[in-house]
Amino acid sequence: MGCVFSLPEDKRDVAERAPSTRETSFIEKMKKTGKNIIVFYGSQTGTAEEFANRLAKDAQRYGMKGMAADPEEYSMGELSRLSEIPNALAIFCMATYGEGDPTDNAQDFYDWLQENDDEDLSGLNFTVFALGNKTYEHYNAMGKYVDKRLEDLGAKRIFDLGLGDDDGNLEEDFISWREQFWPAVCEHFGVEASGDESSIRQYELKVHTDLNMNKVYTGEIGRLKSFEVQKPPFDSKNPFLATVTVNRRLNKGGDRHLMHLELDITGSKIRYESGDHVAVFPTNDSALVNKLGEVLGVDLDVVISLNNLDEESNKKHPFPCPTTYRTALTHYLDITNPPRTNVLYELAQYASDPKDQENMRKMASSSPEGKSLYQNWVLDACRNILAILEDMPSLKPPIDHLCELLPRLQARYYSIASSSKVHPNSIHICAVVVEYQTKTGRVNKGVATSWLKNKLVNGHKSTVPMYIRKSQFRLPFKASNPVIMIGPGTGIAPFMGFIQERGWLKQQGKEVGETVMFFGCRHKNEDYIYQEELEDAEKNKVLTQLNVAFSRDQEHKVYVQHHLKKSKEPIWKLIHSENAHIYICGDARNMAKDVQLAFYEIAEEVGGMTRTQATDYVKKLMTKGRYSQDVWS
Template identity: 40%
Template sequence: MDNFGFCAVVVVTVVLCTTFNKLKRILHKHLQKIRSISAECEPQRSNHEDLLAVINRSDIKVSIFYGSQTGTAKKFATNLGHHLHNCGVRNLVVDLRQTNMDILVNLSMLDTCVALFVVATYGEGEPTDSARHFMDNLKNSYQKLDNLRFAVFGLGNSMYTYFNAVGKSIDRLLTKHGGKRLQALTLGDEVDELESTFINWRSHLTSLLIGFFNLNDHDRNYLNKQYKRIYSLKCINWNVPLVSHFVNMFINKAHVMETPYENDNYFYASVVKNQELYHGSSRSCRHIELDVSASQLRYKTGDHIAIFAPNPLDLVEKIGDLLNIDLNEMISLDAVDPYSLTKHPFPCPCTYRHAFMHFVDITGPPGKSLLSACLDSVANPEESQFVQLLISDSEDGKKLYSKWILEDHRGLVDLLQDLKSFRPPADLLLELLNPLKPRLYSISSSSLVHTNRIHITAAILNYKTNSGRIFKGLATNWLKSLQTADTQRHLKIPVAIHTSNFNLPRSRKIPVIMIASGTGLAPFRAFIQERLKMAHDKVGKNGQMVLFFGCRHENEDFIYSDELKQACSTGLLEMFTAFSRDSPDGNKVYVQHKMLEMGNMVWKLLDECYAYIYVCGAYISCHNLQIPAWVKQIRPPTYDFLLKYTCNSNDFSSDVLYKYIFKQKHNESFLYCH
């Protein structure tokens, strides 16, 4: 290239860069202006006095309070408010962070006012970030709520020890303060038809409220939309294709649009390592390291990391094609009720592309409420009849939904492709789809050893369903695809730390027994690193560490084998492995078999040395053991061992065993990670 050509390239590059920077400033200023205008149009409710003023002025009969971490409780509360509004019950949906005991006291003084609570339990029995202050206020207050009518719906997961602890606590504390239950406490289970439980609770509660307020049961039309689309701003139509490309890249950047993350402590971390852990296997497991040195992010050994994975771009593009929408079109969904405190289902304005990528779950199973609300959008009579059966409460309907939606892992794109005449408005889908949740992973590094790095151990979900459909895990496949910071295409990913009770004993002298299968080894790798560090620094005496680990093949999926063997060589760790597919006689060997072989040692550590026992990993069969219902929280390998080993003793009956387990659970000596 001659000097003239080189100079021309430089000039063009400078002009393009200058133009692009100007465009960035113009677009950013334009977005800020839109948001400021939108904010000015909204009634400002910034304190508790304003909230009470709205209730009194607007003839609010029901206040719906929600505590949400990932958006599900918020969605249910908003759904409930919309449903009650259609039935003639004026209501207000309020985030618990805007509420305190004084608000409830004032509500209890009103003759006809009901308080409803839709609250999630987070982690090991903890309130959500938004509900934490309210819970402390409720526990420590001596104020009375004698005239307050209330009802509580809890959201939880029965796989966790403290199932729905927050919902139970709020119900108990409101009663303690003198509140009167309008309806019995209802506990929704994430692993057992949560949405159906909520809909049944909502239906029964609505009937009670209509009777309580002497209203006519005149309108139960759930198809009315709560949100309406009020913005339709198209991207600037630039004639220069390259500049247009830059604009589209810019306008869909997550840092330009508002983020969907309710957790204020998230941080963009660099991926500095992403390597395969399996050897010669068709399956995949990744070891990922994140650099958090540039943040104030601090974690403790045993904590979880939340990964905010976006929806796959190819699926978002398919939605755009199937619904025939311009994904770069700017939209805003605003609440119809001018007094609603929930102004938008997610940060607005934004583009369709940004909303479908970051705000709503398009890979998870569409709920029955979505299908019901979109029933009018099914043009074909046969397909309409099919959807009606799908959402019905009949046994055939439940079986069809379980198989066709849940077992086959059908998401929104599958639904649109399989039901050719199912074409609901895109904005209706955006308001009805479940919020996109972060995925939690046990941190597999010790904070003492890796202060500025967080390690993740993730098995990649990629398998064929019974119907032959290929299911891919959203977050794990996204993590696998990430480039590291030493490449040109590396990406910083949004993460947040979630505290956990899955920690080492406070005293390092206490022995620990760790039971793991597969990637359940992750938190125990961190435990071992921590105690090795303490031993190296000569910080007191460490208690015995025993690891029972199981996987399929020693030469394929025995992850971190070199590290574990090195730890064993120091004398700190004693390890017993079970490789279920490597047995010469073909009989599968699991960790509970190894525990039984080492029964004397395990029982001595538990009974005499007060060892802590930890279980983490995939659910392992109990081999036809009948576990009493109240001991469901004891993971099968642990219970299997205790039952088989101790009941061989003439002096140790099963009743004594149950009491022993209950005592250990009460003392938090049994800890489980999922």
């Protein structure tokens, strides 16, 4: 077993005690703990939070003291008071979502920034690192907004806005920005880097030998035993355990596995609307967890806590504690994504081969050689932590340090494929199983989709921890408005809900406008999913037009955008004269862009517009909520 030690008695109480009232004044907290750098994060899936933690930790290397902070937990109105602390700096790591929107935890901060024109932030030193993805229309909108708005309110930018692109290499963008950023901070405050590059632990291990097992977390996301005694309301911190009642393969052929699942939410008081997302907390593959235990040579069933050494921190543990290593690696930690460079840097000290040590440190540097090594050896080869440990046999980190460094396993989102009007007690999911071979010959499996695929129906262990995330992807308020839906592959998911809802409205005697569907798949006989349902909807006149593009059934590829162009006249009439709402769902990288381009071309060819007019036209539709996208990459 790796380095095992325990907290002194007097520290135990503090580490285990839940904070009775949370400190909402970050100024008081910084003063009390001698911090001068605060790193706020707007994060949905943990990346910005990870970057914030890394920056807060970095501060120590430059003779400063930093803390990461969730803006939702603090009074952001105190920003103007940061000048009360000498050499103080606020860093913002801000991710963008939706249509250039803030993350849930940054929503209040965003509203506050928007509403307070008279705020005087002239004493505030700040810098922003934005996290986004170029495939989205509003690239890094949130980071750009915060950067500009703080300046408008009088704050002093001490280093240029950093832009991270998750479609490229976000990690590289971050480390390149950070490498320039810290020297600028040192220069600004007239301090010198301490040169201390040693590893700094944030959590201390405590091994429990005689703990009542009723007090040990077994995979709960929030409250201990919350999976045994379920109490509404259910949300991201208190998910509902829904039973899988249907789990069937949708495609008739081909080597992929497209699946339809139904989750029973009876008695949960959960409400949803067509277009919402269901978030699912998956479980890592037990074979991977066991292999990690073997490679590390540890007993995974030891009960432990990792306690924050900073007793003032709001985050007492990196994941719910006390728990076992097995539970942490199964339910709480991300063991399948390629580790980020800071993880490699910190682990390097445990490699006994100097060459391995050197390579790991190099990969964490911003040298061209290091960057290319990380890109090739880790990212392009899709090496997860297990593959790294296997391919670097001299690397033997203590498991507690590894557990401290690995990021949290994140919930996966799925566009709900049902309407609550028709299915008030169940939520449908349409998903494709992720499985691919890496350059090293390993087969990597998607965490959530592989786990969902193997879910038994109605049996013991057939539950899924889930909650609903509201979206803005909504059918028009007036059912008589026409809708144009474009969703190839699993992008059909929300439209199954829309079609059910339009059918239900029709049954209620409502006037329902034209409902046009563009679906796409590879082969008619292979992956034309929901064929029966779609053709029935067409027969019942719920779908007034069903267009299906079979991309590989002929020599040249045919996609949804080609069908869209073929129907350009009636489509233009629906949009321009009949107030149609357009919906696009599925792949963000190619499909959503190609479809948008097709709409530009339709506006040019039928509407007689120039390209500039056409792009403005589509932009206006977006602003009016008549061009909505639910896309992911």
